[in-house]
Amino acid sequence: MNIQEGVSLKKYCSYGVGGESRYFCAPSTTDQLKSCLHFVNDHSIPLAIIGYGSNVLISDQGFSGLVLTLRNLNRLIFKKHEKIFVGAGVLLDSMILYTIRSYMSGAESLSGIPGSVGGAIGMNAGAFGTEIKDIVTRIDLVNLEGESYSINSSEAGFAYRKAANISGSIVTSAEFNLAEGDGTALMAKRKDILNRRAEKQPLEFRSCGSVFKRPEGSYAGALIEKCGLKGKTHGGAMVSPKHANFIVNTGDASADDIRSLILFVKETVKKETGYELEEEVKYLGFE
Numbered sequence: 001m002n003i004q005e006g007v008s009l010k011k012y013c014s015y016g017v018g019g020e021s022r023y024f025c026a027p028s029t030t031d032q033l034k035s036c037l038h039f040v041n042d043h044s045i046p047l048a049i050i051g052y053g054s055n056v057l058i059s060d061q062g063f064s065g066l067v068l069t070l071r072n073l074n075r076l077i078f079k080k081h082e083k084i085f086v087g088a089g090v091l092l093d094s095m096i097l098y099t100i101r102s103y104m105s106g107a108e109s110l111s112g113i114p115g116s117v118g119g120a121i122g123m124n125a126g127a128f129g130t131e132i133k134d135i136v137t138r139i140d141l142v143n144l145e146g147e148s149y150s151i152n153s154s155e156a157g158f159a160y161r162k163a164a165n166i167s168g169s170i171v172t173s174a175e176f177n178l179a180e181g182d183g184t185a186l187m188a189k190r191k192d193i194l195n196r197r198a199e200k201q202p203l204e205f206r207s208c209g210s211v212f213k214r215p216e217g218s219y220a221g222a223l224i225e226k227c228g229l230k231g232k233t234h235g236g237a238m239v240s241p242k243h244a245n246f247i248v249n250t251g252d253a254s255a256d257d258i259r260s261l262i263l264f265v266k267e268t269v270k271k272e273t274g275y276e277l278e279e280e281v282k283y284l285g286f287e
């Protein structure tokens with residue numbers, strides 16, 4: 001187990017912002033993960049779990065505890081009949097390519113979602129009518145005491161952009177159940193989805209994807225646009241003119257710039273439309 005000190009978190013989140021973590025650990029085996037958790041428990045250190053940080057905003061002050069990334073738990077990906085078994089640190093999009101090349105359908109609608117399989121399970125990531133909960137069948141976890149256990153997907157407490165019963169544990173691997181598919185058709189669908197994402201989303205800038213969850217009865221992007229906030233800036237942060245629910249780093253944004261703009265958007269939408277937007281992005285290291 002290699003616990004580093006004073007690690008800059010900028011390269012560990014898709015926004016490219018954030019201060020240092022007092023401690024940092026990127027285990028590549030479950031045993032290393034458990035040793036890391038014992039270190040955290042023995043020293044009573046606060047713990048933050050990330051995958052690829054593609055849905056996280058890390059504060060400029062960094063984190064006073066230990067940041068644990070599962071991205072190196074990425075060796076496992078194998079297929080048995082219609083099932084695949086995948087390590088939590090495998091990139092979700094790599095898993096999707098693997099399924100398409102193995103003539104398996106079910107995961108292709110999630111093409112282009114950045115981040116790890118573990119993060120996608122923790123967030124119940126979804127797009128184009130599919131959520132991770134629709135295809136994951138079994139989830140292997142380690143709790144904060146360092147004990148391994150497994151659950152069926154139905155026990156995860158999956159709901160819109162959350163897995164209530166997983167928070168407080170760490171996903172180490174998962175099993176997915178897919179159907180047989182036509183590789184050429186699946187690849188064509190993937191390409192179409194990637195094109196549609198590139199058309200609608202400001203992928204040329206760093207972001208966390210959608211900042212806000214979809215409120216009941218409306219869309220966050222539509223509400224933000226209605227308030228005339230497209231293109232609104234705060235320091236290096238900007239409400240994307242292409243997709244109003246994306247707040248992007250135009251180059252030199254600080255985490256404070258981004259957070260201030262998020263809060264400003266939230267307040268303005270509440271005042272002008274009555275809708276209370278809720279963040280999909282997770283804050284790390286903020287008071």
Ligand SMILES: Cc1cc2nc3c(=O)[nH]c(=O)nc-3n(C[C@H](O)[C@H](O)[C@H](O)COP(=O)(O)OP(=O)(O)OC[C@H]3O[C@@H](n4cnc5c(N)ncnc54)[C@H](O)[C@@H]3O)c2cc1C
Nearest residue numbers: 051052053054055115116118119120122125126171208209
């Ligand atoms: C350009 C762009 C487009 C995006 N499009 C979409 C989209 O279409 N749909 C969508 O749902 N999301 C989208 N996202 C958000 C993001 O990609 C997803 O939420 C992704 O699943 C996060 O994975 P991650 O590994 O980066 O997790 P992180 O961002 O590192 O973490 C997210 C959450 O998951 C938890 N977590 C991470 N790993 C684990 C683990 N192994 N065990 C337990 N908990 C864990 C973290 O504690 C945190 O609460 C987009 C982001 C970007 C930047």
